[in-house]
Amino acid sequence: MSRSGRLLSLVELLRAKRRPVTAGQLAQELAVSQRTIYRDIAELMAQGTPIEGSAGLGYVIKSGYFLPPLMFDREEIEAIMLGLRYVDQRGDQVLVQAAATALAKMQAVLPDRAIAALQTPLAMPGPAAPAYPANTVALSFLRQVIRDQYRIDIVYTDAEGKQSRRWVWPLQIGFMDSARVLAAWCELRSAFRTFRTDRIVAAHQGTPYPGRRAELMRGLHEHLALAAEQQATDRN
Structure with missing residues (x-):
């Protein structure tokens, strides 16, 4: 590996670490000596890379550091x-x-x-999905309340045409083949639920919801994984 390539790999390793990592650990991952790591760290710092730490204690790169896309393979x-x-x-x-x-x-x-x-890429996606049904509530509104972590009061129409009103904690928007869905914690059901965005006929912002979105997302993904396993079991 060239030195420039090694420096880039070192930066990428540091960016992937949330806690300080020692020169020994970095040397092991890059298959070089610790002395090489010390020299490379010093070179990166001289170039302005925001690395914090010291020998023996470990190194960490400041959050938010961005590399311009100049060296994609x-x-x-x-x-x-x-x-x-x-x-x-x-x-x-x-x-x-x-x-x-x-x-x-x-x-x-x-x-x-x-x-x-x-x-001229080698890969291509599958056939384009059919046109999505129109939304009454703008996706820009849903994105904003997800980012700001606000509860929303929605009026929702189910597949049978029945309407219900409920408070939900919006977490993520899914782009499926035939519809877009809002994944959220539903206060009415006390569980994670998904709602087709075209069936949300009204939505109003409420107060911030308790807890952190990152923690709720872990619960959501566990819920979706269990649901997928159950579907696979039912098919078998």
Whole structure:
């Protein structure tokens, strides 16, 4: 591995760590000596990389540090393009525009060989999903209350046309093949539930919900995993 490649790998390792990591651990992961790690850390700090720590105690990179997309390898570019094309097929107007902007930024800074990989990717998403049903409540509103962690009072119409009113804690928006869904904690059911966004006929912001979204997300993913296992069992 070249030194520039090793420096980049070292930065990526530090970015992936939430707690200080020692030079010995870094040396083991990169298959180099601790002396090499010390030299590389000093070089990165001299270049302005916001690394904190010292020998013996460990190193950590300040949160929020961002590397411009100048050194993606071919597989990383393939993954990014596949994701951007999927968003272009299934995202709403806000995400489609964001994907186009992100691609333009990458094209402005990547070298020519990487640009060629962007323009002729090896991977492609499946067929485009049919048009999603129209929403009464804007996805931009749902995104904002998710970010701000607010309860919302919704009026929801189920598959049989029955309406109910309930308070939910919005956590995530899912882009499925035939519909978009809001995953949330439902106060009425005291459980995680998903709601098709096109069936939410009204929504009003309430007070902040208790707890942290990250913790609730773990519970949501456990709930979805159990539901998937149950579906697989029922099919068998």
